Amino acid sequence: MSTALQAPRTVRIGLAGLGNVGAGVFINLQKNAGLLKERTGCILQVTKIAVRDLNKSRGIDIPSHLLTTDWRDLVADPNIDIMVELIGGTTEAFDLVCAALKAKKPVVTGNKALLAERGQELFKLAEENHVPIYFEAAVAGGIPIIQTLQEGFIGNHIRSIHGIINGTCNYILTRMAKVGLSYETALAEAQQLGFAEADPDLDVSGWDAAHKAIILASLSYGFWIKPEQVFVEGIERVNLTDMRFAKMLGYTIKLLSVIRADEKGLVEVRTQPSLVPQSHILANVSGAFNAVLVNGDIVGESLFYGKGAGQDPTSSSVISDLADAAGTLIFNSRHSGFVPHGLYGKSKPVEDTVSHYYVRLTVDDQPGVLARVATLLGNRGIGISSVIQPEDLEGNTTPLIFMLDDAPLKVMREAIQAISALDCVREEPSWLRVETLEE
Numbered sequence: 537m538s539t540a541l542q543a544p545r546t547v548r549i550g551l552a553g554l555g556n557v558g559a560g561v562f563i564n565l566q567k568n569a570g571l572l573k574e575r576t577g578c579i580l581q582v583t584k585i586a587v588r589d590l591n592k593s594r595g596i597d598i599p600s601h602l603l604t605t606d607w608r609d610l611v612a613d614p615n616i617d618i619m620v621e622l623i624g625g626t627t628e629a630f631d632l633v634c635a636a637l638k639a640k641k642p643v644v645t646g647n648k649a650l651l652a653e654r655g656q657e658l659f660k661l662a663e664e665n666h667v668p669i670y671f672e673a674a675v676a677g678g679i680p681i682i683q684t685l686q687e688g689f690i691g692n693h694i695r696s697i698h699g700i701i702n703g704t705c706n707y708i709l710t711r712m713a714k715v716g717l718s719y720e721t722a723l724a725e726a727q728q729l730g731f732a733e734a735d736p737d738l739d740v741s742g743w744d745a746a747h748k749a750i751i752l753a754s755l756s757y758g759f760w761i762k763p764e765q766v767f768v769e770g771i772e773r774v775n776l777t778d779m780r781f782a783k784m785l786g787y788t789i790k791l792l793s794v795i796r797a798d799e800k801g802l803v804e805v806r807t808q809p810s811l812v813p814q815s816h817i818l819a820n821v822s823g824a825f826n827a828v829l830v831n832g833d834i835v836g837e838s839l840f841y842g843k844g845a846g847q848d849p850t851s852s853s854v855i856s857d858l859a860d861a862a863g864t865l866i867f868n869s870r871h872s873g874f875v876p877h878g879l880y881g882k883s884k885p886v887e888d889t890v891s892h893y894y895v896r897l898t899v900d901d902q903p904g905v906l907a908r909v910a911t912l913l914g915n916r917g918i919g920i921s922s923v924i925q926p927e928d929l930e931g932n933t934t935p936l937i938f939m940l941d942d943a944p945l946k947v948m949r950e951a952i953q954a955i956s957a958l959d960c961v962r963e964e965p966s967w968l969r970v971e972t973l974e975e
């Protein structure tokens with residue numbers, strides 16, 4: 537973009553939503569206006585803002601004539617060049633994005649739930665109207681992982697992506713592992729510190745991370761993954777007993793999103809608490825931080841680490857999209873967006889996904905139990921890589937912990953069902969995937 541020979545052009549922005557992220561976009565566009573003008577050759581100017589409540593105290597100086605309660609005013613305004621959707625949710629936000637695209641206005645959004653659930657329809661509409669959708673802020677807050685996949689790694693087949701992409705869950709699991717807090721106490725602490733929402737369900741159920749995984753997978757493999765084809769398990773059932781045994785075995789428990797294509801091009805997408813080797817760099821991603829490990833067939837492994845949410849990191853990504861959108865509008869540069877293609881095109885059935893497993897049983901403290909469980913596993917072709925049975929525990933029952941070799945999920949489910957039915961097994965088995973993270 538040449539700026540020296542041209543006077544800066546003003547690009548007018550309609551900002552829908554002035555909450556946590558929207559306010560950050562407004563503040564930081566002003567804070568770094570000079571830098572952005574030099575780098576983009578544009579003046580990025582917020583021209584109108586849609587909110588729900590005009591009288592809300594926001595702690596920032598906003599001229600009242602900029603505000604409206606109807607986002608349609610922004611879409612209909614012929615002076616607005618780009619629409620930013622930061623209202624959240626999947627109903628009005630969907631209507632807003634559709635209306636903006638039909639009005640031929642490029643859209644910038646950070647709404648992962650919207651893209652994960654309705655991305656296919658929205659990108660089709662974007663293509664029909666020849667206007668792009670930008671969504672850097674939708675995955676991993678301030679980490680520029682979307683542009684990296686779209687541009688930096690354009691020449692690579694993506695072999696796999698492993699991500700810690702929900703800061704709330706990572707904060708809770710880190711506090712459980714490092715300080716020994718219970719799940720409930722760690723969640724309450726995250727809420728007090730503002731990491732977790734008053735209603736944290738979307739986070740702790742694993743669905744927020746799954747939405748982001750769907751976006752990363754769709755972008756990497758050129759077709760929209762349907763939410764029902766994704767395996768999702770939250771962190772609600774992770775307990776300190778499993779944390780302690782994982783540590784003894786050299787692992788830590790993380791909410792990990794795993795995306796990968798097999799040799800036939802079938803794509804698996806799943807999010808679940810998993811044992812990660814303590815020696816692996818992902819095990820050391822602590823607190824509210826995010827990390828995304830990408831493995832491309834040419835580039836090999838690359839790791840991206842940073843703040844996955846919050847006003848400033850997320851607005852940094854929205855501003856990057858605005859600069860990109862302004863460049864595309866004014867200088868007619870290319871934007872790749874989401875490019876569908878048929879090189880992959882199919883999701884792997886969840887039941888066929890394969891991994892190592894950790895299983896903790898509570899069994900009668902008597903001879904022969906280990907052999908009975910080993911037989912049930914062996915009959916299903918599941919190899920045991922190690923077993924531990926802690927000593928010196930009181931009572932008539934004892935924990936028995938197995939580390940198992942690769943097994944498809946459906947075979948594991950059958951094995952767990954058979955093991956649960958043994959008369960020497962006293963409690964519902966606790967079992968988790970183990971990600972070796974080896975290339």
Ligand SMILES: NC(=O)c1ccc[n+]([C@@H]2O[C@H](COP(=O)([O-])OP(=O)(O)OC[C@H]3O[C@@H](n4cnc5c(N)ncnc54)[C@H](OP(=O)(O)O)[C@@H]3O)[C@@H](O)[C@H]2O)c1
Binds near residue numbers: 589844850
């Ligand atoms: N927070 C993060 O760290 C983060 C990170 C990545 C992505 N995101 C995504 O960014 C989006 C915004 O998140 P946020 O945390 O900024 O949300 P938020 O704090 O709840 O703010 C939402 C804003 O939208 C406005 N709004 C809601 N419905 C509206 C409507 N129908 N018409 C006009 N305005 C409406 C609200 O107006 P009032 O202020 O008047 O109530 C508020 O200003 C979400 O999609 C979220 O998933 C957030």
